[in-house]
Amino acid sequence: MNHLALFGGIPTRQKPYPAWPVFDDNEERALLEVLHSGRWWSGTQAYHDRPGVEHASRAAEFEAQFAAYHGARFGLACATGTAALELALKAAGIGPGDEVIVPPYTFLATASAPLLIGAVPVFCDIDPRTLNLDPARIEEAITPRTRAIIPVHFAGLAADLDRILEIAQRHGLFVLEDAAHAHGASSRGRRLGTIGGAGIFSFQASKNMTAGEGGLVLTNDPELAELCNSYLWAGRKLGRPWYEHYRLGWNYRITEFQAALLIEQLRRLPEQTATRMRNGLRLNAQLADVPGIRTLNVPEWVTEHSFHLYILRLNEEEFGLGRAEFLAALGREGIPCSGGYSSPLYRNPMFVENAFNANGLPLTPPGHTIDYTRDPERCPVAEQACKDTVWIEHRVLLGEPEDVDDIVLAIRKIHACRKEFRQAAV
Numbered sequence: 001m002n003h004l005a006l007f008g009g010i011p012t013r014q015k016p017y018p019a020w021p022v023f024d025d026n027e028e029r030a031l032l033e034v035l036h037s038g039r040w041w042s043g044t045q046a047y048h049d050r051p052g053v054e055h056a057s058r059a060a061e062f063e064a065q066f067a068a069y070h071g072a073r074f075g076l077a078c079a080t081g082t083a084a085l086e087l088a089l090k091a092a093g094i095g096p097g098d099e100v101i102v103p104p105y106t107f108l109a110t111a112s113a114p115l116l117i118g119a120v121p122v123f124c125d126i127d128p129r130t131l132n133l134d135p136a137r138i139e140e141a142i143t144p145r146t147r148a149i150i151p152v153h154f155a156g157l158a159a160d161l162d163r164i165l166e167i168a169q170r171h172g173l174f175v176l177e178d179a180a181h182a183h184g185a186s187s188r189g190r191r192l193g194t195i196g197g198a199g200i201f202s203f204q205a206s207k208n209m210t211a212g213e214g215g216l217v218l219t220n221d222p223e224l225a226e227l228c229n230s231y232l233w234a235g236r237k238l239g240r241p242w243y244e245h246y247r248l249g250w251n252y253r254i255t256e257f258q259a260a261l262l263i264e265q266l267r268r269l270p271e272q273t274a275t276r277m278r279n280g281l282r283l284n285a286q287l288a289d290v291p292g293i294r295t296l297n298v299p300e301w302v303t304e305h306s307f308h309l310y311i312l313r314l315n316e317e318e319f320g321l322g323r324a325e326f327l328a329a330l331g332r333e334g335i336p337c338s339g340g341y342s343s344p345l346y347r348n349p350m351f352v353e354n355a356f357n358a359n360g361l362p363l364t365p366p367g368h369t370i371d372y373t374r375d376p377e378r379c380p381v382a383e384q385a386c387k388d389t390v391w392i393e394h395r396v397l398l399g400e401p402e403d404v405d406d407i408v409l410a411i412r413k414i415h416a417c418r419k420e421f422r423q424a425a426v
């Protein structure tokens, strides 16, 4: 029998998986067009007297295309996904002292964006079957100060929006979908990011569409769209003079280079999403009978899953190996993988030490402190997820079905050879 690659055997997979980002002459041509046009900035002011430069920017073109693809009325492109969260929250009227319910199993931005506009993130546990916000736990996190909920469609798997929106409606809360992982994904045929009051996306380097960095807010609400536009343009008002500032805003514009790349990346999205979904579901089916391996549920409302990550959960006892050993073995078998987040967000020093005031971050109102040190008890599912998940990047799903079959072969091989670890330790 072949040994584990970790102990000198032949690796299951010898070819590399597809690289990310995917690009070709189209991206190159688009970037060069922007370069030679001299129009690098998405604003309009500097071009008023420049002959031969078209008025409409590529940023505006991209916003319109991305919104249309997702079925939203408005798209507002901005610097990052974090910026998009800040813009949408601020435009929804969330501000100092307001509480925003967020999951703890997500990237920091879902919780830091509320803090950056003076609001307070309140962590609520996730569902072990999907790793998304657990609707059954939301109401216990609601207080008289709660103003919004941010469900994250983690890894591109739609959160339970039916139940979350019903709770939000009953309590008068704004729902901001964090769709940073969910480009082109849908729930009951509706694209994610368009179902709540607003949705945000990220185009950071690891995401399913990228320009290195970038973000975008989708909404169907004209007032919210206008406010987002104003906040990302230094508080200007459309149709008013350039140097009139009406609100305290940011400069969160994207450049024409980013927009040109994103227009090309959007063209690739439908096919890439279909490939990732085909391969992700194939993996789910093939791993179903491996002892100690749990794949995530794909609930009935999921019509498109963007598989930003392929995630499985390892039951160390049932599988017969610890996660650290499993990850090391899988990596050496030629399957790129990681354990994902090492802890839920509230265990970060900034929360444990409640360091917002000391760091100069916005103050919560007097008498309004939140003790994040109790969250480990309140969020046992997120705690466990940080110990037992295995993440595989979406690029690995961009190959042929046989390419992902190698993942199954590697995992079965590790299971069959798990005793080699004990022998190696002797």
Ligand SMILES: Cc1ncc(COP(=O)(O)O)c(C=O)c1O
Pocket: 080, 081, 082, 083, 106, 107, 109, 110, 152, 178, 180, 181, 201, 202, 203, 204, 213, 214, 215
């Ligand atoms: C779930 C989630 N939300 C928000 C963000 C923030 O996006 P960005 O990195 O573009 O600021 C990320 C990015 O990693 C993310 O994973």
